[in-house]
Amino acid sequence: MKRRxxxxxxxxxxxxGEHFVVFGKRALATAVNRRLVVEVSEKDGNGRSGKGGxxxxxxxxxxxxxxxxxxxxxxGEEGEEGEEGxxxxxxxxxxxxxxxxxxxxVKESIKYLEESYGINREGGGVxxxxxxxxxxxxxxxxxxxxxxxxVAALKEFFGWGVGGGEGDLEADLEADLEAxxxxxxxxxxxxxxxxxxxxxxxxxxxxxxxxEQGEVKRLRLAGLTGLNLLVGCVGCLPLSxxxxxxxxxxxxxxxxxxARKETFKRIFDxxxxxxxxTTAEAVAALRERNFVRLGALMNINHxxxxxxxxxxxxxxxLAKVSxxxxxxxxxxxxxxxxxxxxxxxxxxxxxxxxxxxxIKTAMEIAGALVLDVKTGGEGLKxxxxxxxxx
Numbered sequence: 001m002k003r004r005x006x007x008x009x010x011x012x013x014x015x016x017g018e019h020f021v022v023f024g025k026r027a028l029a030t031a032v033n034r035r036l037v038v039e040v041s042e043k044d045g046n047g048r049s050g051k052g053g054x055x056x057x058x059x060x061x062x063x064x065x066x067x068x069x070x071x072x073x074x075x076g077e078e079g080e081e082g083e084e085g086x087x088x089x090x091x092x093x094x095x096x097x098x099x100x101x102x103x104x105x106v107k108e109s110i111k112y113l114e115e116s117y118g119i120n121r122e123g124g125g126v127x128x129x130x131x132x133x134x135x136x137x138x139x140x141x142x143x144x145x146x147x148x149x150x151v152a153a154l155k156e157f158f159g160w161g162v163g164g165g166e167g168d169l170e171a172d173l174e175a176d177l178e179a180x181x182x183x184x185x186x187x188x189x190x191x192x193x194x195x196x197x198x199x200x201x202x203x204x205x206x207x208x209x210x211x212e213q214g215e216v217k218r219l220r221l222a223g224l225t226g227l228n229l230l231v232g233c234v235g236c237l238p239l240s241x242x243x244x245x246x247x248x249x250x251x252x253x254x255x256x257x258x259a260r261k262e263t264f265k266r267i268f269d270x271x272x273x274x275x276x277x278t279t280a281e282a283v284a285a286l287r288e289r290n291f292v293r294l295g296a297l298m299n300i301n302h303x304x305x306x307x308x309x310x311x312x313x314x315x316x317x318l319a320k321v322s323x324x325x326x327x328x329x330x331x332x333x334x335x336x337x338x339x340x341x342x343x344x345x346x347x348x349x350x351x352x353x354x355x356x357x358x359i360k361t362a363m364e365i366a367g368a369l370v371l372d373v374k375t376g377g378e379g380l381k382x383x384x385x386x387x388x389x390x
């Protein structure tokens with residue numbers, strides 16, 4: 001009998017408080033109905049992954065695909081350690097350049113689980129296949145979704161069930177989900193050097209969260225269930241301009257914001273308080289389902305992000321054209337961007353009663369990848385788990 005496990009995790013958007021949350025202020029985030037799927041199965045054939053290694057196939061993350069072999073052993077059959085075929089090498093079937101960094105989170109997940117749980121595939125190899133609806137470098141939590149789904153699928157595959165020792169999702173579900181969240185956060189931290197716990201919390205639990213004084217609290221808001229939004233992603237192309245830095249862009253932006261805070265301390269303190277109040281008002285507006293007020297607060301939040309220097313020209317233009325075409329609100333979401341780094345990032349738009357199509361078309365003409373998303377999506381799911389005869 002052979003085993004196959006399929007797990008999926010959602011994308012996320014930050015509605016309010018990005019960057020300011022680093023300084024202890026509130027932030028509000030929610031899952032959206034774009035998902036990343038990881039399937040783990042036993043590998044047949046005579047390739048390296050059939051001899052105790054891992055074959056990783058990343059099929060359709062928006063804008064590229066990737067296929068590599070990883071395998072364990074002090075030396076490979078074709079070379080010494082570190083050469084082609086050497087220990088831990090990623091050998092692309094095609095030259096995807098910077099895109100090979102996409103497997104960093106998968107490799108680190110394998111390494112972490114081997115060290116922490118002792119997973120070890122002696123003999124046969126393991127196939128890891130990833131399919132995603134989440135663009136990279138877009139501030140939508142693709143790295144967290146990758147970590148959560150990969151960790152969960154591998155733990156299930158190797159017998160460390162996400163819901164109990166035998167893989168029963170109903171038994172001890174909360175504790176086991178929290179273990180996945182913690183594991184995934186450590187993996188993301190190891191790859192990036194810095195990582196917010198918000199993203200892995202959303203990818204694990206779904207729904208919405210409020211970060212308050214550094215604590216991540218799961219939140220139920222009527223106005224955040226099935227709210228239709230648009231996300232305009234600019235420059236999220238891992239195969240160009242070296243944008244697939246996987247955390248380096250965010251780290252640089254955060255450092256620049258901290259430097260600006262030190263330079264303009266009193267002014268920045270006022271912006272921090274304004275962000276705190278904006279997020280609190282947004283929570284109240286969502287409870288009341290007052291979307292006109294919510295949109296106005298999104299515009300205010302966008303202005304605060306512009307004031308701290310994380311709204312590049314390209315994202316500013318997307319927000320402005322959306323507002324001019326009738327959007328109730330439009331703002332940068334996630335880390336934002338810098339002009340000197342190509343203006344890569346995303347804008348979150350709350351359309352009004354009319355004009356959604358015009359807004360979407362205008363953003364596409366401006367060069368954005370535009371996604372229709374719905375808030376409050378499900379968290380981690382084990383979508384398929386079974387043993388089968390070869």
